[in-house]
Amino acid sequence: MRKFSRKVLSLLGALLSTEVMRNIKCTWQVPADDDKWTVQAIGTPFPNNPVKVPGQQNMYVALCYIHGQPLMGRAWNDGGVVQCAFADGKEELKGTDIDGAIQVLTYDGNHVTKGFFYEWMKYSDYVAKKSEFRTALRCGSSAPIVWPDKGALGTINLEKRTAVIARNQECYALTEAQLKDMLVLVRNTKEGPSHCECPECERQGELRKASELKLSVLKSEKKVPVGGKVIKALNRPLNTKDGPQEQYVALWYHFGNAVMGRVWCSRGKVAAAFVSMKKVFMGDVGSLQILAQLSPTVAGFDYGWQPYRKVALIEEKEWQPVHISFVAPCVLIGDKEGHEYLGEANLKEEYAHTVLGNKVFRLEGSAISEFQVSSLQVSLVLR
Incomplete structure (x- = not known):
């Protein structure tokens, strides 16, 4: 089989999809750490890394217990x-009004090392967008709440949906209807903060810069700009019934579902083959994406091909499958002669399928254990 010409290679120039990047990123996320409250007596040195209130120059989250009940209030560096101030529902308590020490919320690290970051969000959004990835910072039913218009911080009772906030020696009791535009503090365990400058986000930023202008949507049998080094199945021509053939990892969406398949050169044009809903889709399938490879020093990981039995393990492993949801690129052996075809493995339901002779070829369970799955080497990231 002849080699791809530069003209044909230019048809294969789409960058690794953002969905794949999200799955890769989640692979090495650490478990979320606990909140850290630093115990401080009034008038003692102010702690390092306090959690700041947005829009305020010198206001931080503090906690104290009055009559056994947790109250949230503001601390500041005097x-x-x-120094601190709390609302007990009747009056504003400051300094010597408080018996004993208080606690100041601190955050030492970043969303990568801690497994979460603190995020302030509107109370109305918090209520409307219930999410397992955004949980309120709380002690019992008490949580901090900020009144942006007043520049004040107090306590919201998450069960009763009421709040008490002190400002300028006055104490305000607020109902749920008054709280909608106020801010509550949540733990975000899914993403990173916007404009984050931690080493991991800086690396991701460099990756985005390196790949800028390389992301293009590939339409079957159409020209697109050169996009980078595309991922070749098993890093060599596959042994097919039609002879050696270079096949490339492709991603296609069918009714919103991610489908992994293959593209190859057919008479100077790009051909594609996918299996979705137990049906074959070939030829002009519309828009699709090709998996491209960046330098390991830029991307922070490297690609390879590993047996399904290794990458499907639940426990910690050196290689992780490149996947979206539960589907990953996989090279199947289609017959006793060992003919190879790139298709898809389902890591959840433990089967693999591809297009063979214009028909769906599918195997399950132990029959796919030695099939090669596209993988990334996590150890490169963790060094």
């Missing part, structure tokens, strides 16, 4: 020492 010439290098701790």
